[in-house]
Amino acid sequence: MKNLIYILSVLIAVILTSCNPSPTLDDKTMLDYGQISYVNADSLSKHLLSEYLSNPTPIQLNTPVIIAAHGYTATTFEWDELRAYAKTKGTFYVSQVLLGGHGRSYPDFKKSTWEDWQSSIKEEYQKLAKIGYKKIYLAGSSTGAPLIINMVKSNFFKPDSLPKGIFLVDPIIVSSNKTLTLVGLLGPVLGYTTVELANGEKGHWYVYRPQETLKELMALIDLTRIDLEKGINLPTGTYMKVYKSIKDETADPVSAFMIYKGMRTSSGGNIDVEMESSNLHVFTRLEGRDNITADQRSLQQKVFADIESLMKK
Amino acid sequence: MRKTLLGWLVLFLFVPWVQSQTTTAPYELGVGLRLQKTEQLYWENGFTADYTSDFLLHKKIHLKMSYVTSRIGSAFMTNAVRQDNIIIGADWRFRSTKNLQIFAGLNTGFFNADMEQLSQFKDLPHSSLLLQLETGLFYKFKFPLVTSLSIGYNAVSGDGLTIPGTLFPVYYQLSVFYYINK
Numbered sequence: 001m002k003n004l005i006y007i008l009s010v011l012i013a014v015i016l017t018s019c020n021p022s023p024t025l026d027d028k029t030m031l032d033y034g035q036i037s038y039v040n041a042d043s044l045s046k047h048l049l050s051e052y053l054s055n056p057t058p059i060q061l062n063t064p065v066i067i068a069a070h071g072y073t074a075t076t077f078e079w080d081e082l083r084a085y086a087k088t089k090g091t092f093y094v095s096q097v098l099l100g101g102h103g104r105s106y107p108d109f110k111k112s113t114w115e116d117w118q119s120s121i122k123e124e125y126q127k128l129a130k131i132g133y134k135k136i137y138l139a140g141s142s143t144g145a146p147l148i149i150n151m152v153k154s155n156f157f158k159p160d161s162l163p164k165g166i167f168l169v170d171p172i173i174v175s176s177n178k179t180l181t182l183v184g185l186l187g188p189v190l191g192y193t194t195v196e197l198a199n200g201e202k203g204h205w206y207v208y209r210p211q212e213t214l215k216e217l218m219a220l221i222d223l224t225r226i227d228l229e230k231g232i233n234l235p236t237g238t239y240m241k242v243y244k245s246i247k248d249e250t251a252d253p254v255s256a257f258m259i260y261k262g263m264r265t266s267s268g269g270n271i272d273v274e275m276e277s278s279n280l281h282v283f284t285r286l287e288g289r290d291n292i293t294a295d296q297r298s299l300q301q302k303v304f305a306d307i308e309s310l311m312k313k
Numbered sequence: 314m315r316k317t318l319l320g321w322l323v324l325f326l327f328v329p330w331v332q333s334q335t336t337t338a339p340y341e342l343g344v345g346l347r348l349q350k351t352e353q354l355y356w357e358n359g360f361t362a363d364y365t366s367d368f369l370l371h372k373k374i375h376l377k378m379s380y381v382t383s384r385i386g387s388a389f390m391t392n393a394v395r396q397d398n399i400i401i402g403a404d405w406r407f408r409s410t411k412n413l414q415i416f417a418g419l420n421t422g423f424f425n426a427d428m429e430q431l432s433q434f435k436d437l438p439h440s441s442l443l444l445q446l447e448t449g450l451f452y453k454f455k456f457p458l459v460t461s462l463s464i465g466y467n468a469v470s471g472d473g474l475t476i477p478g479t480l481f482p483v484y485y486q487l488s489v490f491y492y493i494n495k
Contacts, residue, residue: 176473178482181353222353229391246436247474254394254426254471254478257434261392273433279474 021191023208025106031075036203038075038103047076049095050127064092064135064164064311065128069121071142071172071282072217073195075103077204078141078285085304092311097124099144101213102206110210114220118147122156129161137165137311141282142251143217145171146224149263153227157235165239167307170282172251173225173258175218183218187211200288228262240271241310243284243303250281276303340366343459343490349381352483355393356386361488363459365406375404375416394479395427400443412453416463420445426477438477444468449486457492 028035037043045051049065066086068079076096083094100119101112121138128136140148145168157163175181183190193209234240240263244256253275260273276283276299284300286292343363350356359381365372378401387393402420422443428434449463463486471478 174471174478176471176478178470178472181481182483218353225354229387229393231392249473252471252473252478253437257428257431257437258392258394260431260433261394275433275436 020188020211022210023106023192023194029202030207031103031203032106032109032206032208034105034107038098043076043103044098047096047098048124048127049093049133050124050131053093054131056131056133060093061132062134064137065095065133066092066137066139066167066307066311067095067097067121067124067128068139069097069141069144069147070099070102071144072117072213073102073109073206073209074142074282075204077288078282079139081285081287081300082139082304082307085301085308089308091308095124095128097121099147106206106208106210109206110212112213112216114147114216117143117216118150121147122151125151125156125161125163129158135164135311136161137167138163139167139169139307140171141169141284142172143220145169145259146173146220149224149227149232149259150220152234152238153224153232157238159235162235163238165241165310166234167310168240168242168259169284169303170245170248170251171242171255171259173221173228173255174252175221176249176252180214180218183211183214187215198288198290200290204288225258228258230262231264232262233264233268234266234271236266238266239310240265241306242271242273244273244275245278245280245283246275247279248281249279274306340364340494341372341492342494343492345459345488345490347379347381347486347488349386349484349486351481352485354479354481355383355388355396357381357383357396357398358386359398361490363490371409373406373409375406375418377402377404377418377420395429396477396479397425397427398443399423400445402445402447404447406451414451414453415448416451416461417448418446420447420465424477424480426479438471438475441469441476441480443480447486459490459492461488461490462486463488 025033027033070078076098079096083096086092086094097120100116101109138148148166190211192211195207197205242256242259244253246253256273263271278299284303286296286300345361347361348358361379363375363377365375380399382397383393384395388395400420400422402418404416404418407415424443425440428437428439445465445467447463447465449461451461453459465484467480467482470482471480
C-alpha cells in the first residue's frame with residue numbers, strides 16, 4: 001500500500017511539474033513569433049471597409065458589403081480571394097475582419113477568449129451600420145461561423161440595422177479531430193499543439209495552438225451546438241446559406257446538418273445548405289495551398305458567383 | 314446478417330436461463346436502465362441487460378447487451394441528432410464474490426445517426442460498427458438491485474471522412490439493474 005502511495009505521489013508530481021509547457025519561439029517567419037503583425041494601422045486600413053471607405057457616396061452605401069470573419073488561428077488572408085473576386089466584379093465590397101487575439105503573437109493569442117475573437121466582428125458591424133451602409137452581409141469560415149451564429153443567438157443585431165444575409169463556409173460545430181473533446185483533461189499536460197503549414201501558408205496562420213485557446217474553441221462550439229439544439233431564429237429578412245465540404249478533416253461535415261436542424265428563418269423556414277464535393281477545409285481559400293486542381297478552382301469561383309447572385313436578390 | 318446475429322445472441326442469453334429453471338445451475342440475469350453522457354456531446358439513455366453463470370469462469374465473465382439512444386436523451390423534443398447504439402459485450406469482474414466489484418470489458422455493436430432522409434446529407438456517413446473499451450465499478454445491494462458507474466472509450470470515432478461525426482470517443486455511464494433470479 002505504501003508503495004502504491006509512493007508511486008502515485010511521484011506520478012502526480014511529474015504531471016504537475018510538466019504542466020502547460022510553452023513552445024520555443026525562435027523563428028521570425030512564424031506568425032507566432034510576433035514580428036509579423038496584422039494589427040498595424042496599414043493592415044487594418046487595407047482590410048476593413050470602415051477604414052478604407054469611411055466616407056462613401058450614396059451609391060456606395062447601397063452596395064452590398066460582406067463582413068468576412070476567418071477561422072481559428074487564421075488571419076484575414078483566408079478571405080483575400082473573395083476580396084479579389086469582389087474587386088474584379090465591382091458589385092460588392094468585402095471587409096476582412098481580423099479576429100481578436102489573432103494575427104499578433106503567441107502570447108497575445110494564448111490569453112485571448114472567444115469573446116475577444118468575436119469582438120472585432122461586432123465592432124466592424126457597428127461601424128459600418130453607423131456609417132450608413134444599407135446592405136450588410138456576414139460571412140464566416142470555420143470558427144468564424146459559430147462566432148456569427150452566437151451573434152444571432154444573443155440578439156446582437158438591432159432592428160434598424162439587420163443583416164441581409166449570412167454565408168457560412170465549412171462551419172465548425174463538431175471538430176473532426178475528436179481528441180479535441182478531451183482538451184479539458186489533457187490540455188494542461190500538453191500545453192499546446194502544433195500544425196504543419198504549407199510554404200504559402202507560413203506567416204498567415206499560427207503554428208502553435210495553446211491549450212487555453214483550444215479550450216476556448218471547444219467552449220464556443222459546445223455552446224453553439226447546445227444553442228442549435230434549442231433552436232435559433234434568424235432576424236426578420238435575414239437569409240442564410242451554408243457551404244460545406246463533404247469531407248473535411250477539421251470541421252466535421254455533420255456540423256452542416258446540425259446548423260440545418262437548428263437554424264430557422266424568422267418565419268420558421270429552413271435555411272439553405274449546399275454540400276460540396278471537396279476534401280478541403282475552407283475550400284474557398286486556395287491561395288497558399290500546394291497542388292490546387294482545376295476542380296477546386298472551379299468550385300471556389302462557383303461559390304463566389306453564387307454568393308454574388310444571392311446578394312442581388 | 315443483423316437478424317442472424319441477434320438470433321444467436323438471444324439463444325446465447327436465454328437458453329441457459331430457461332435451462333436454469335429446470336436445473337439448479339446458478340446464474341444471474343439483470344435487466345435495467347442506463348444513463349449515458351458522451352464527453353462534449355449528448356445524453357443517450359436506454360436499456361441494458363447483464364448475464365453471467367457458473368460456466369462463465371464462476372461468474373468472472375459477464376455478458377451484456379444494451380440499447381442507448383439520444384431519442385430519450387438530448388434529442389427528446391430538441392434539434393439534437395437522433396442516434397442509436399446497439400451494443401453487445403463481455404466484462405471481466407475482479408472481486409467477483411464481493412459486493413463492490415471492478416470490471417473491465419470490451420464491446421462491439423452498431424451505431425446509426427438519423428439523417429432524416431434529407432437529400433443534402435445523403436452522402437454523409439451515418440452508421441458505423443462500434444468497438445469500445447469500458448471499465449468501472451459495480452455495486453450489489455442486499456436487495457436485488459445493482460448499480461454500476463463506468464467510463465468507456467470508443468476506439469472507432471468520427472473523423473470527418475468515413476465515420477459519423479457524432480460518434481465521440483469518451484462516455485460515462487450510470488446503470489441500475491434489477492436481478493430477476495435473486
